[in-house]
Amino acid sequence: MRLIGNYAESIPWRYPGASNLTSRRRHSKGDTRVLLLAASVLVAFIANAAGLLAGVTIVLPHLFYLPIILAAYWYPRRGTIFSLALSLGYLALTLPFTGSDVGTTVSVISRAVVFAAVGAAVSLLSLRLREQEERYRGIFDNSEAGTFIVAPGESGPRIEETNYVGAALLGFTTKNLAGKHVAGIFEDPAAWEALKEDVDRNGTVYEYETTLLRIDGAAVQVLVSAGRLPGERVVLTLVDITARKNAEDALRQTNAKLNMLGHLTRNDLAAAVSALLERIGGGMQEFDDPDVRRYLKNLEEDARMVQRRAEITRDYQDLGLRPAGWQPVQKVVRDVTSCLLLPGISVRSWVERLEVFADPMLDRVFSNLIENAARHGETASKVVITYRILDDGLSISIEDDGVGIAEPEKERIFDYGVGIEGGLGLFLVREILAITNMTIRETGTPGRGARFEIHVPPGGYRIV
Template structure:
């Protein structure tokens, strides 16, 4: 039976029950009045008044008023000459009408709230399920259209189904229910759903306990997102493999070129020709250094960003560097974590190595942080010669710098993956000062 037919059948039953109760109540009171019973039987009018005002709240007031007037008209002939009976009849009629009005008003307010929540339930872009705990286990009591579509089913077909039919692994429900019982609510629970066509769907699930013991589940379909992530991962893996092959071939070609240049310098004594070979060798060395640097960054963006303890990242970065005996590294970033690409250690190793290589008079590098209104700043400062004003922005461009290095360019690219920025704000002649800006949702103090 469809929902429309069920609604029509229920409407017919309500009208029958309401009509029957009105007839029975009037008949009982007529018999009572003829029998001299005028105190108990009028209370039977509360039954049709409550039913009518609750089932048809917009007609509840005239319906209850009609019953009150009917009772009054029925009672008046028996109250003639009996003042007290007349007062009782009028008082009861007023109470009947008042009760009908109050129940109609309360029911209308309740229906408005029900319609509001029903609208949210039915029109939500998330799949929503109401789960009831029955004697034979948890069952789906209600499901909206989005939730039913997510499972390849209909709302009617899902009603009464065991909750375990949602999950590809039935044990997931027991684990989820244990978390709900412990915490009351669960957010961001990623799971695999089982569709009626035999397929599966990935979903992000949230759940909470309702009054009365029920559970509300909301499911957001992330199948397309997961498929896109997997496609992107495979594409990145292929590009990474291509990068490795290209790096290997390019490095081999540069090595052969350098060997040929060296052999040429041994064979020819002409000064002009040797100067040409030396310039060619320097250019080849630049290409070789860039090849070596790009090898370190071929995995950039391959792994997803994660929360990283900055102090540990710096310790790991400095352990791989050759720090001159006259240079000290001090980092004061304990308890700070940032959401960054796994290659964050290359950022700090580049900045420290850049200070040692180009700072000339550097004796110390200090790393600190400061919480700002718009996020957080990490400072990497040294006491070297600093950066000239005209180079403060250019040093982050591709290919700028002595020796053809790419360190600062790639440093900016690594940070940009998680919306961090970097700039140089030091004073020339007093030292370099690199400022890494972290957005408000990109850091935490543990």
């Protein structure tokens, strides 16, 4: 007995005594085969004996092919021995009638050899076919994915066969689900039609996300893969992603709440800092003492640092809130540069046809890196963006011709709180990229320019 969700019921072909019933059926089937095989052997020997007495020796021996093929197909491990025994029986029956005719004797012996060879060949082929069938059956029955075979029917495509996981996924048994209209298990029957059209057009479909209905009416979200089979059949494999989707929804709602909390906190902080700056400004006008004014000036710088950090974090309030997706890098760079003021700086991008799987805030990555070149490169006059494919992924380079970054600072510039204006820009650049397992490092030569290299893992990029 297997438990699925809140269901704890026995599957009919697993209830106590089911194995005995299956065993009885197998024995009954085996007894029928033995009777048919014995009858075909008896008919073949009787017919050949009668033919030999009547002088017929050419056509009737072909009757032995029937029991040979049946035995080799039904019992492939014993088929060769059976055909050899049958050949010897044929020789024992026929040789006494050949007399001294050498030609007839050779013909009879040759025919017996052919009988044995046919039995051996059919046994070998049947054994391989049986092994493949058992392999398929093992995969079908024991797969962790629900599997359905859909066959055409008079009133539409029907579920011809399913495995235990597929039936349990919908709250059915394998026996009760067989024969049902396949569109009936979809929450939206049009989803089946759309899936079938994709299969007819492309031959296969992978990771088609849809919703099925259990027998109790509950919705099950699944990923479906499908492919064509002979006889206009379709095989469907289903993976239950309901728990994953629920977790994603819960995480999305939690992120939204945290985002709202951050938004409210930032507004309160900004209001408090603004009020503090007003009071410091009032103090600067009220007091003439140099020590007091110096103290107030230091307070003002600290307050403005807090203000700048609050403004920077506002730009990143949606970090990780929206799902990652494929983004065309050339378009992202073009959109970023069209919104930036870059006096005396030209941006050349050579990343056509490149797409990366990244957080929707990928534009902030390029915005920060290009702005850094313009603001801190001092002598920078151009920014060049290129890419190259590596053995372990892909590298995107953002390079300028400015003063570069000193060796001791190459890694520290990505730390929180280091650098100009609190260092949040490059810190968050690394965090945005890390969402989809991308990394960034600075590899430029001091005095000749900065070069930031973004490493994209395999599967995280594509050339379209």
